[in-house]
Amino acid sequence: MHAEITSLLAILVFPGVIFLFVLAFFYEWVDRKFFAKLQNRYGPLHTGAHGILQPLADFLKLLSKEDITPFASDKLIFALAPIFYLALPLTTLFVVPILSQTSLITFEGDLIFVLFTFTLIIMTVFLAGWSSISRFSTIGSIRATLQMLGYEIPMGLVTIGPAIAAKSLSISKIVEWQSLHFWIVFLQPLGFAIFTICLLAELQFVPFDIPEAETEIVAGWRTEFSGRKLAVLRLGKDLELVLASALITSLYLGGPQQFWLIPPIITFLVKTTFAVMLLSLLRAVFARFRIDQMLTGTWKYLLPLATFQVILIQLGFGG
Amino acid sequence: MSHGSIIKIPFGPQHPALKEPVNFLFEVDGETVVNVKPRIGYNHRGIEKAFELRTYTRNIYLAERICGICSDAHTTCYTQAIEELLGVEAPLRARYIRVIIAELERIQSHALWLGLVAHEIGFDTLFMYIWRDRETILDIFEMISGNRIHYAMNTIGGVRRDIHAAMMPKIKKGLDLMEKRVKYYLDVVQTEQTILKRATGVGILKPKDAVDLCAVGPILRASGIKNDVRADDPYAAYNEIPFNVITCDGCDILSRIMVRLEEMLEGVEIARHALDSMPEGVIRVRVPMKVPQGEVVSRVEAPRGELIHYAKSNGTTKPERYKVRSPTLGNIPALCKMLLGGYVADIPIVLAGIDPCFACMDRMAFIDTKKNRKWVLTMPQLRRKYKRKCMQK
Numbered sequence: 001m002h003a004e005i006t007s008l009l010a011i012l013v014f015p016g017v018i019f020l021f022v023l024a025f026f027y028e029w030v031d032r033k034f035f036a037k038l039q040n041r042y043g044p045l046h047t048g049a050h051g052i053l054q055p056l057a058d059f060l061k062l063l064s065k066e067d068i069t070p071f072a073s074d075k076l077i078f079a080l081a082p083i084f085y086l087a088l089p090l091t092t093l094f095v096v097p098i099l100s101q102t103s104l105i106t107f108e109g110d111l112i113f114v115l116f117t118f119t120l121i122i123m124t125v126f127l128a129g130w131s132s133i134s135r136f137s138t139i140g141s142i143r144a145t146l147q148m149l150g151y152e153i154p155m156g157l158v159t160i161g162p163a164i165a166a167k168s169l170s171i172s173k174i175v176e177w178q179s180l181h182f183w184i185v186f187l188q189p190l191g192f193a194i195f196t197i198c199l200l201a202e203l204q205f206v207p208f209d210i211p212e213a214e215t216e217i218v219a220g221w222r223t224e225f226s227g228r229k230l231a232v233l234r235l236g237k238d239l240e241l242v243l244a245s246a247l248i249t250s251l252y253l254g255g256p257q258q259f260w261l262i263p264p265i266i267t268f269l270v271k272t273t274f275a276v277m278l279l280s281l282l283r284a285v286f287a288r289f290r291i292d293q294m295l296t297g298t299w300k301y302l303l304p305l306a307t308f309q310v311i312l313i314q315l316g317f318g319g
Numbered sequence: 320m321s322h323g324s325i326i327k328i329p330f331g332p333q334h335p336a337l338k339e340p341v342n343f344l345f346e347v348d349g350e351t352v353v354n355v356k357p358r359i360g361y362n363h364r365g366i367e368k369a370f371e372l373r374t375y376t377r378n379i380y381l382a383e384r385i386c387g388i389c390s391d392a393h394t395t396c397y398t399q400a401i402e403e404l405l406g407v408e409a410p411l412r413a414r415y416i417r418v419i420i421a422e423l424e425r426i427q428s429h430a431l432w433l434g435l436v437a438h439e440i441g442f443d444t445l446f447m448y449i450w451r452d453r454e455t456i457l458d459i460f461e462m463i464s465g466n467r468i469h470y471a472m473n474t475i476g477g478v479r480r481d482i483h484a485a486m487m488p489k490i491k492k493g494l495d496l497m498e499k500r501v502k503y504y505l506d507v508v509q510t511e512q513t514i515l516k517r518a519t520g521v522g523i524l525k526p527k528d529a530v531d532l533c534a535v536g537p538i539l540r541a542s543g544i545k546n547d548v549r550a551d552d553p554y555a556a557y558n559e560i561p562f563n564v565i566t567c568d569g570c571d572i573l574s575r576i577m578v579r580l581e582e583m584l585e586g587v588e589i590a591r592h593a594l595d596s597m598p599e600g601v602i603r604v605r606v607p608m609k610v611p612q613g614e615v616v617s618r619v620e621a622p623r624g625e626l627i628h629y630a631k632s633n634g635t636t637k638p639e640r641y642k643v644r645s646p647t648l649g650n651i652p653a654l655c656k657m658l659l660g661g662y663v664a665d666i667p668i669v670l671a672g673i674d675p676c677f678a679c680m681d682r683m684a685f686i687d688t689k690k691n692r693k694w695v696l697t698m699p700q701l702r703r704k705y706k707r708k709c710m711q712k
Contacts, residue, residue: 039447135328139663206441207513215336215439215667287513288441290664291350 015098015265020090023272024238028055030273031241031280038284055238059231067227074131081128082229085236088124089243092117096246097175097255100264106172111163114171114247115156118202121240122148125211128233129221140220143291144211147201150298151208155198157306161191162251164313171247175255185252191309192252194302199244200282201294203237207286208294245275325353328663332361336439336667339677343658343670350663355655362678370641375401375475375610378638382628383469385643386679388431391417391424392621393643394473396628399554400617401475404610404632413477414556415597420463420472421555421619422586422593426497427456428622429579429586432674433504436576439667440517445507452500455493462486477603487594494587501583508576518573522657522669525570534653535646536624537582538673541575543568548620559596562589572672608636621646623674647673648680 010016029044029052036043044051069075095110097103103110122144129141162184163169166177178184185192201208212220225233249255249271256264289297326347332340340361346354366385370378382397383390395417402409409417430453437445457467464470464480472478482490508514524534529542539546547564549557565581567574614631624646631640650673657669687693 039444040451041447135326139328206443209441210664213441213664215441216664218335284444286442287437287445287511287517289513289516290662292662293516 010104011094016094016104017090019098020093020239020242021235024235024242025055025059026052027241027245027272027276028238030276034277034280035284038281059235062231062234063228065227065230067229068224070132070134070224072133073224074133077127077131078224079229081124081131082225082232082236084124085121085128086232086239088117088121089236089239093239093243093246095171096243096250097172098246098265098268100256101175101179102172106170108173109169110171111159111169111174115159118155119148119152121202125221128225129211132221132224134224136217136219136223137221139217140211140223143217144204144221146291147204147208147210147294150295151198151201151302154194154298154302154306155202157303158188158191158194158198158309159251161188161309161313164310171250175250178254179257183252183254188252188309188313190305190312192248194306194309195252196248196278196282197302199248200279201298203240203244203279205279205283207283207289209283209288210291210294213288241276241279242272244279245272248272248275248278324348330666336670337677338435339675341675341677343666345658345663345666347663352658352661352663352666355658357651357655359651359677359680364678367641367643370638372637374608374636375638376608378641379474380471383471386621386645386676387468388428388676389424389621389623389626389679390469391420391472392619392626393628394471395421395555396617396619396621396626397630398473398475399619400615400628400630401610402606403615403617404613404630405475405606406611407476407604407606409477410601410604411556411598412481412600413602415593416478416482416602417473417555418557418560418593419482419590419597420470420478422590423456423459424470425622426583426586426590427453427460428674429583430456432579432622432671433576436572436668436671437514439671440514442514445504445514449504452497455496459490459493462489474603476606477601479603481602482594482597490594491591494590498584498587501580501587505577505580505584508573508580515573517665517668518576519569519571521572521665522575522661522672523570524653524657526568528656529570529653532652532656533649534624535649536620536622537575537578538624538650538653540564540566541578542570546625548618548625552618554617554619556593560589560592562592572668575672609634610636610638623647623676624649643679645676645679647676650675651680 013019032054033043033050044054047053047057069078092114094104095106095113125144126141129137129144162174165184165187166174168174168177174184204211212222217223222230222233249268253271253275255271256268258264259267328345328347330343330345331337332342342358342361344356344358345352366381369381373381379394379397382393385393398409430449434446434449434453437443437449460470461467463482463486464472472480508518524538524542526542526544529539529544534542535546543566545564545566548554549562550564562585565578565585567578567581569577610632612632612634614629617628617630619626626646627644629640629642630638633639654670654673654675657672658666661669
C-alpha cells in the first residue's frame with residue numbers, strides 16, 4: 001500500500017504532473033527573460049521577483065477569458081486538440097529521467113516512443129489548425145506538417161547516435177552509459193548540433209517559426225483558439241520546451257548525474273536551464289526562413305550531415 | 320508547390336503585419352501569389368477639406384499631422400508653397416535649420432523602417448536594437464524643439480526655434496553614435512545569412528517598371544534610377560551642401576535596405592556639414608495673414624520619397640484648395656508589381672519594403688466601376704445619406 005501511494009505521488013506530484021507544470025512555467029520565464037536580455041529589453045518584470053510569476057499569471061488570466069468556438073469549426077476536434085497538445089509532451093516526459101538515472105516509466109525502445117510522440121504532436125497541430133476552418137489556421141497547419149517532413153528524418157537519424165553508443169534504445173540506459181563513460185556531446189558534437197536545430201523546428205522557434213509567423217498568418221494554426229483552449233495550448237508549448245531541453249540533457253549532456261554531494265535533480269535542472277538558454281539564444285540571432293528555404297535546407301544539408309554522423313559512429317568515431 | 324487550387328487570402332484591414340488599415344486581396348496558388356487587389360480608403364481623414372476651413376497659420380499644424388513619422392517633410396512642403404505664393408524667402412539660417420531637421424528626420428524614419436523590416440522577417444533582435452538607437456535622434460529632437468515626433472519647427476517665413484551653439488556638442492555626439500551603429504547594421508545585413516536569404520531577389524522591381532509605374536524615393540533609387548528632389552530641384556539649403564544621391568541596382572529588398580542605410584550615413588554627413596556652415600542671422604521673417612491670389616506646386620524629398628503639395632489661394636486668409644500627394648500613393652502600383660509571383664511568406668517584407676504610410680495617402684472618391692462614373696458628394700448630401708442610414712438602423 002505504501003509503495004503504491006509513493007508511486008502515485010511520484011506520478012502526480014513529484015517528479016510528475018505538478019512538478020512538470022511548475023517547471024514548464026519556470027522555463028517559459030527563463031526563455032522570455034533571457035530572450036529579452038539578448039534583445040536589450042527587460043522582459044517580465046512586475047509579477048513576482050523579476051517577473052517569475054508572469055507565465056502563471058498569463059495562464060490564469062487566459063483561463064478566465066471568453067472561450068470562443070468558431071461557428072464553422074469541427075467542434076469535437078477543435079475542443080480535443082488542445083488537450084492532446086498538452087497531454088502528449090506531458091506523457092512523454094515520464095520516460096525521460098529527471099529525479100535519478102532511471103525514469104518513472106522505462107522500457108526498451110522508449111527513445112522510439114519519444115520520436116513517435118513528436119510526430120503525434122505535429123499531427124495534433126495539424127488537426128487543431130485544420131478544424132478551425134480559418135484561412136490563417138489552414139495555412140499554418142499545412143506549413144507545420146510540411147516543416148515536419150523536413151526535420152523529422154534528420155532528427156530520427158541523429159538520435160540513433162546516442163543509442164548506438166549506449167547499445168540501447170532506452171533513454172535511461174543512455175543516461176546510465178554516459179555516467180560511466182563520457183557525455184555524448186563530446187563524442188558526437190555534430191549530432192548535438194543537428195539535434196538542437198531539429199528541436200528548434202519542432203518547437204517552432206525562430207528561424208523555424210514558419211507555422212505561426214506572426215506577420216504573415218497572424219498566429220498560424222493557433223489563430224482561432226482563445227480562452228481556456230489557448231491557455232492549455234500555451235502550457236502544452238511550455239511542456240514541449242521542457243521536453244526538448246530534457247531530451248538534450250538526457251541524450252547529450254549526461255542527464256541527472258550525482259556530482260559529489262549535489263543530488264541528480266539539481267544537475268538536471270542546471271543542465272536543462274542551460275539547454276533552454278541555448279534554444280533562446282539561437283532564436284534570438286536569426287531571421288525567419290521561408291518554408292521552401294527551410295525544406296531545401298534540411299534535405300540538402302541537415303539530412304546528409306545526419307547520415308554522415310551515423311557513418312562516423314559506424315566507423316568507430318564517437319561511439 | 321502548385322496545388323491547382325487558388326485560395327483568396329484577405330490581408331487587412333486588420334493584420335499584424337500592417338501598422339495601419341489597408342486591405343489587399345491576394346489570390347494564392349499554393350504558396351505563390353498570382354493576383355493582388357489593393358483597396359485603400361480605410362483611414363481617410365478629410366485633411367484636404369480641413370485645409371480649406373482653416374487659416375494659413377493654423378494649417379501649418381494640420382500639415383504636421385498628415386504623417387507622424389515624416390511630419391517635418393509635410394510642413395516644409397507646406398510652408399514652401401505658401402512662401403512662394405507670398406513671394407517671401409526664408410532667411411538662410413532658417414533654411415539650414417530646415418535641412419538639419421529634415422536629415423535628422425530621414426535618419427529616424429529610416430531607422431524605424433529598418434526595425435519594422437527586421438520584425439517582418441522575424442528578426443526581432445535587430446528590431447529592438449535599431450529602435451533603441453533611434454532614441455538618440457528622438458532625444459536630439461526633444462532637445463531642439465521640445466517634442467520627439469511633431470517638432471513644429473517650420474513656420475511660414477522661416478523656423479520657430481533656433482539651434483544654439485550649446486546644443487551642438489550633443490547633436491554631434493548623437494550623429495557620431497548613429498554613424499557607428501549604421502555602419503554596424505550595414506555590416507550585419509550584408510553578412511547575416513538569414514537576412515540575405517529573405518531579402519535577396521525578393522520583391523523585384525525592374526528599372527523600367529519602376530519608371531513606368533511612377534515609383535518614388537528609395538524604391539526608385541533601389542532600382543538604380545538616380546532621382547532625388549533634393550538634387551534635382553533643390554529646396555531649403557540643399558543647393559549649398561554637397562551630397563551624393565544613393566542608388567543601388569539590385570532592384571530587390573536587400574538593395575532597398577542598403578539604399579536606406581547608406582542614406583542614413585549620407586544624412587549624418589549632410590547634417591554635420593549644415594551644422595558647421597550654418598550662417599548667423601535671423602531665423603524667420605514676418606509675413607501677412609492674407610495670401611495673394613495664385614496657385615503653386617511645392618516638392619520635397621520626404622524620407623519615403625517625393626512629396627507634392629498643391630495650393631490654390633483666392634486672396635483670403637484661407638486656401639481655396641489644397642492637395643497632398645504623399646509618396647506611398649505613388650508607390651502602390653509598383654508595390655502590386657513587386658508582390659506578383661512572390662511567395663506568401665514574402666508578402667509582409669515586400670509590403671513593408673516600400674515603407675508604407677497609408678494614413679497619409681488615403682483618398683476617397685465615389686466610383687461606379689460598372690458604369691464608369693465618378694462623382695463627388697457634398698457635405699449636406701453626405702449628411703443626408705448618413706442620417707438615412709442611421710434611421711434605418
